[in-house]
Amino acid sequence: MLGIFSKKIALKDELEGFVDIHNHLLPGIDDGSQNIEESLALIQGFKDLGITRFIATPHVMNDYYPNTPETIGEALEKLRNAVREKGWDDIRFKAAAEYMMDQSFLEVLQNNQILPLISNLVLVEMSFFQPPINLHEIIFALQSKKYQPVLAHPERYAFFHSRKMEKYVELKTRGCYFQLNVLSLTGHYGKHIQEAAFALLDLDLIDYLGTDTHQQRHLEKLHDIKLPQKRIDQLRPIIARTAATFGEAFQ
Numbered sequence: 678m679l680g681i682f683s684k685k686i687a688l689k690d691e692l693e694g695f696v697d698i699h700n701h702l703l704p705g706i707d708d709g710s711q712n713i714e715e716s717l718a719l720i721q722g723f724k725d726l727g728i729t730r731f732i733a734t735p736h737v738m739n740d741y742y743p744n745t746p747e748t749i750g751e752a753l754e755k756l757r758n759a760v761r762e763k764g765w766d767d768i769r770f771k772a773a774a775e776y777m778m779d780q781s782f783l784e785v786l787q788n789n790q791i792l793p794l795i796s797n798l799v800l801v802e803m804s805f806f807q808p809p810i811n812l813h814e815i816i817f818a819l820q821s822k823k824y825q826p827v828l829a830h831p832e833r834y835a836f837f838h839s840r841k842m843e844k845y846v847e848l849k850t851r852g853c854y855f856q857l858n859v860l861s862l863t864g865h866y867g868k869h870i871q872e873a874a875f876a877l878l879d880l881d882l883i884d885y886l887g888t889d890t891h892q893q894r895h896l897e898k899l900h901d902i903k904l905p906q907k908r909i910d911q912l913r914p915i916i917a918r919t920a921a922t923f924g925e926a927f928q
C-alpha cells in the first residue's frame with residue numbers, strides 16, 4: 678500500500694530548538710568524545726540540526742568511568758573555552774551525569790555529590806544484562822533525598838520487555854520518568870528495541886527524548902531518521918516537554 682499512508686517525515690525538522698538532555702559530548706572522560714576536536718565536530722553536527730543547548734551527561738560508573746563533579750566540571754570548562762574560541766555564542770552547556778545504578782551510586786547519593794539534569798531530576802541507567810537486585814531500594818534512596826529518577830533509554834532493557842510492558846508501568850507508579858533514545862526509533866539498537874520504543878510511545882509512557890550521542894555516526898543516523906506521521910505526532914509533545922522542562926536550565 679503506497680500513497681499518503683506510507684509518507685514519512687524527517688524527524689530532524691522537529692528538533693530545531695531542542696534541548697539535548699543525554700549526550701557524551703564532554704571530552705575525554707567516558708566512551709563518548711575522546712578529545713576537544715571530536716567534541717567540536719559533534720557540536721557542529723548538532724548546530725546543523727538547529728540544536729544548540731546541551732545538558733552533558735558523562736557516565737558515572739564506578740568500575741569504568743569513576744567521574745566526579747570535579748572531573749566533569751574540568752571537562753566542561755575545557756569544552757566551554759574551546760566553544761568560546763570558536764566564536765559559537767549560541768552554544769550553551771550545562772553539566773550533569775548519567776549514573777549507573779550500582780552500589781557506588783548509593784555512596785555518591787549519600788555524599789551529596791549528585792549532578793542533576795535540572796532541580797530534582799537525575800538521569801540514571803542500569804546494566805543491559807540485568808536490573809540491579811536492589812532497584813527499588815535505589816529509587817527509594819533517591820526519593821528520600823528529594824530526587825526523582827529519569828531512567829535513560831528504558832526501551833533498551835530487554836529483560837523488562839513484555840506484551841503489556843507491566844514492569845514499565847510499575848516503575849512509573851514508583852515515580853520514574855522515562856527518557857527515550859532518538860536512535861531507538863530506528864533499528865540502530867536492534868529491531869526488538871525499536872519495537873519496545875514504539876510500544877512505550879503507544880502506552881504514552883515516555884516523558885523525555887534524548888540523543889545519547891557518543892560519536893559522529895550517531896548524529897549522521899539522527900540526521901536521516903524518517904518516521905510515519907503517527908510517530909511524529911506522538912513525539913511532538915515529548916520534544917516540546919523536554920525543551921520546556923530543561924530549557925529552564927539555560928534561563
Ligand SMILES: [Fe+2]
Pocket residue numbers: 699700701775829889
Ligand atoms: Fe548515555
